[in-house]
Every structure is written in C-alpha cells, then in structure tokens.
Amino acid sequence: MPELPEVETTLRGVLPHVIGKKVREVMVRDKRMRWPVPDEIHEIEGCRIESGERRAKYMLFGTAKGTLLLHLGMSGNLRVLPADTPFKKHDHMAITMEDGRQLRLHDPRRFGAALWIEGDPAEHALLKDLGPEPLGEEFTVETLHAACAGKTAAIKQVIMDAHVVVGVGNIYASEALFMAGIDPRQPAGKVSKPRLTKLVQAIRKVLAASIKMGGTTLRDFVNESGEPGYFKQTLRVYDREGEPCRVCEAPVKRIVQGQRATYFCPKCQK
DNA sequence: AAAACTACCTGAGTGC
DNA sequence: TGCACTCAGGTAGTTT
Numbered sequence: 001m002p003e004l005p006e007v008e009t010t011l012r013g014v015l016p017h018v019i020g021k022k023v024r025e026v027m028v029r030d031k032r033m034r035w036p037v038p039d040e041i042h043e044i045e046g047c048r049i050e051s052g053e054r055r056a057k058y059m060l061f062g063t064a065k066g067t068l069l070l071h072l073g074m075s076g077n078l079r080v081l082p083a084d085t086p087f088k089k090h091d092h093m094a095i096t097m098e099d100g101r102q103l104r105l106h107d108p109r110r111f112g113a114a115l116w117i118e119g120d121p122a123e124h125a126l127l128k129d130l131g132p133e134p135l136g137e138e139f140t141v142e143t144l145h146a147a148c149a150g151k152t153a154a155i156k157q158v159i160m161d162a163h164v165v166v167g168v169g170n171i172y173a174s175e176a177l178f179m180a181g182i183d184p185r186q187p188a189g190k191v192s193k194p195r196l197t198k199l200v201q202a203i204r205k206v207l208a209a210s211i212k213m214g215g216t217t218l219r220d221f222v223n224e225s226g227e228p229g230y231f232k233q234t235l236r237v238y239d240r241e242g243e244p245c246r247v248c249e250a251p252v253k254r255i256v257q258g259q260r261a262t263y264f265c266p267k268c269q270k
Numbered sequence: 271a272a273a274a275c276t277a278c279c280t281g282a283g284t285g286c
Numbered sequence: 287t288g289c290a291c292t293c294a295g296g297t298a299g300t301t302t
Contacts, residue, residue, distance in 0.1 A: 074295050109279045111296060169295060
C-alpha cells in the first residue's frame with residue numbers, strides 16, 4: 001500500500017499527537033514483522049518525542065535517547081486511537097502517550113518494521129545508502145541523468161530503485177512515466193535529458209498532488225484517523241488495464257516488469 | 271557493477 | 287462451500 005504520499009499523509013496526521021509528548025508505554029503484541037521488533041523498543045518509554053520526519057518510506061521519531069523507526073510495508077497503517085479501543089487482528093504494536101492516546105501499528109502482511117536506533121539515524125544501515133528525496137532539492141535532472149547513464153535496465157525499474165531516488169513505488173512510477181510520455185520499457189540510458197527533465201517534474205508533481213489528496217487507497221490504506229486517500233480517482237493508468245486512456249482513449253496496457261505490474265498508454269508513451 | 275530473482279506474509283478475489 | 291490458484295502498495299538479500 002503505502003508509497004511516499006501515504007507515509008507522508010500518515011506522518012502529518014500523527015505528528016500533532018506526539019510532538020512534545022512523552023511516551024508512557026510500548027506494547028508489542030506480535031514481534032514478527034519484517035525483522036523481529038527488538039526489546040530495545042521499550043527504551044522509548046518515558047522519552048519525549050522531539051521530532052517526527054520521513055526519510056524515503058520510513059517514519060523516524062526522535063527522542064533524546066534514540067530514534068523510533070517505523071515502516072508500513074505493503075499493508076500497514078498507523079492510527080491514533082484512544083488507548084481503550086479494542087485491539088484488532090494484526091494490531092502488532094501499541095504506543096501509549098502520556099495523554100492516553102495510542103498509536104497502533106496494524107499490518108496484516110507484516111512486511112513493515114519497528115526498530116530502535118541509537119545514534120545518528122542517517123548512519124543506520126537501512127538509511128545510509130538511500131538516494132535523494134524526490135521532493136527535495138537534491139533530486140535533479142543531473143542526478144537522474146547520471147543514474148541512468150549507460151543503464152540497460154528499463155526506466156521504470158530505475159526510478160523505483162531507492163539508490164536513485166526514494167519513495168517512488170509501483171503506482172507512482174507508472175503514473176509519472178505516463179505524465180512524462182515515456183514508455184516504461186525504455187532502457188534508462190537511452191532516455192534523452194529533456195525527457196528526463198520532464199520525468200523529474202512528473203515525479204514531483206504526481207507525489208505532491210497525491211499528498212494533497214491524502215494519498216491513494218487502492219484497497220486498504222487509511223490514514224491516522226482511519227480515512228482513505230482520494231488520489232485513486234486521479235490515477236491516469238495504474239490499475240486501469242483495458243480502460244481508455246484519459247488523453248487519447250487507447251486502451252491502457254498492463255505488462256509485468258521485474259515481477260511487478262506496469263500500466264501505460266501505448267499511444268501516449270514512447 | 272548491474273541485472274535477475276528470491277524471500278518474507280496474509281487476505282481478497284477468481285475459476286472450477 | 288471448498289479448494290487451488292493468482293495477485294497485491296515494499297525492499298533486503300542472494301545469485302547470475
């Protein structure tokens with residue numbers, strides 16, 4: 001589920017409930033996540049949360065003692081609920097704040113993660129080799145051009161590579177390539193610089209637009225309040241196989257690249 | 271170095 | 287109803 005806009009939406013919703021507040025208790029109901037939830041996660045108990053940031057699709061909550069890292073995987077959500085709300089199946093972790101509110105990490109597929117980082121999070125193994133943020137200044141046509149140079153891999157796979165640019169998942173990769181008019185199968189090294197310029201703009205635009213609408217709910221994404229995102233109705237190609245292109249009316253095509261579905265318009269994207 | 275593929279896991283949907 | 291099968295928003299790790 002969650003790509004960058006969904007994580008950003010969740011983080012923004014959660015922040016007002018945690019910034020400047022102390023954590024009372026962490027309850028781990030099922031430590032089987034992508035990596036076992038470490039016992040050190042309890043280090044956060046009694047700490048005041050000073051910061052909350054997103055890096056790629058990771059959420060980082062900083063305290064004086066260390067940093068809580070959360071990832072929503074494919075099926076996760078993080079909700080803010082009264083602490084006495086009955087637990088649901090797959091509510092794996094609950095973080096109770098001093099005011100009685102609780103953050104619930106719910107993740108049926110358990111591809112998500114909850115880790116405790118001591119020291120500088122930027123140096124953590126999961127974060128240190130990540131590429132630039134797509135909405136930040138460091139992601140430019142120059143960086144993308146350099147990353148694509150000489151590569152035979154399809155352009156879609158390259159923009160989904162977190163070493164090149166973070167946060168571009170399967171939905172927004174297809175959408176950005178449509179907006180830029182680029183065939184997702186094009187070898188990355190063969191896409192001209194002007195077209196990469198369009199692609200950089202398209203990636204920024206589609207992510208920003210989705211954040212504005214609270215993200216995309218395909219099946220089960222909900223934000224911190226349990227509400228879906230509304231960007232799905234704006235999708236131009238993703239999950240629209242056989243339906244008419246919104247520009248030229250040619251049927252949208254679905255192919256598989258790197259074991260993942262890709263959607264594109266064969267007429268608009270060359 | 272880069273590309274291809276595997277693995278992790280549950281639930282929804284489809285076809286028989 | 288039930289079984290077998292496919293597919294799903296991510297990404298670290300291994301193999302080629």
